[in-house]
Amino acid sequence: MSAIVSLSDRQMACVDLAAYLKRIGLSGALPPTQETLRSIISHHMASIPFEAIDVLLGRDISLDPRAVDDKMLHRQRGGYCFEHTSLLQRVLQALGFSVETHLARVWVGHMPEGPAPAATHASLKVVVGDALWLVDVGFGSFMPNEPLAWQPDLPQQHAYGDYRLRKTMSGFMVESYHDHAWQALYEILDFPWEPIDYQVANHYVSRYPDSHFRSRLMVAVTTPEARYTLASNRLKIARVEGGIEEHRLTVEEMIDILGGRFGLNVESCWIPVLERIVASAQAQEEAASS
Template structure:
């Protein structure tokens, strides 16, 4: 799947803004302002879910812009960070925003004493109003629904809860750790490193993510959708519904039939016939520890 021309193609790739905005239900201004950025950041995760079904189906993940657009816009599917933020980056650039691709080290749900993990999560840095705004449409059930000031130490509000970003380091290298307020407890999401990545730089990380046995995407179902009033997440067949404060409203394990119905009716994915054996396998796996 390694494509030596990916970076060149990505730089030149156009995106159909009309089709994208119809997909996310946005009909507002298209000027590169903070108001526009806020609106898109909220609507994208509601309309385009996070999901890794293609990995479990053995299809691989293409980062070619036309393939991403066909899947996330045309086919009504979702994707994971490289697809989600790859699409969003091109949308924002087409609108006239100055955008850099960044990389983050995931800390979500890991104990504080856990060994550092490699940088594997794509995020975006948008230069606007003299500041760098962190934008991320691809972090599962705790996705950002508003741009955050990357270098502010203040607590920042979003439509789906409060966040803060604090200084940290890994092996002496400075990073900024993004944390979410989960009902009064600060939980680390990931740590963002400085320095822009070229489009081609993500290809190896993407290949690792959908092929390597240590990547949880190869052996577990991970799905998320965030609406203006709720966060929905699936980890294998464990369904979790949180409200905008991060408090758990419902959490339970689903049968294969319930999992299929949830993917279709709650997450909003066009469930395909050949997903059924995978969903049955997911239920057999149970919820990862």
């Protein structure tokens, strides 16, 4: 079984479950069942945002479990894939689930016939009885807020779209149905990984100069009613029953939405970054219209 950091199985299972369940607003008995797994994923994605604001601030992203838990459980922050995966893996293990982590190549924004992108994403494979499930709470607004059955070539209908896993030479391609065609999201590399592999991927994503996390604000939560995505200064609300709203935000409105809908503890040092983002977006719009 792969792990995010070099810890024993006992240490990996160490997580403040009470703090986690309070953070996601879930209580009661939680046996390691499919129903529990669905409930945890839904509450997690509605309560703990996908965000990489620390990367924009030039901060290091630590995958040490204590740092992840302090940030996401006690400082009212979100995180990106490696942080979400670390937290949820330990929560599920503490509840009695069998869990593996896998790295993946993100194909969004890449041509299928082009060179393979680096493995810069992490997701979970969870065993429930005799069934395998793909669990991914750290891919922004692309994935459903429930598990996907780990069954190749099986179209699966979810509230936010249709998905499937397709077998590849290296593992499984996760695809969503969009614009009347299956679109590749990422390819799970289905073989064992060492802890250092996750550390290297995390460093690359957070420190590589051309990483989109270093130049673009991305925040997302998915509730049972709607997906909320903030990309740069544009807020998109996609509702389950249909209909999409898009809003161009000012700095003040971004602060309000980050602290309100996304539930983040907004720091004063974020404001210069938000001002830069809004100014850049306005400059691009003016250039496009001239």
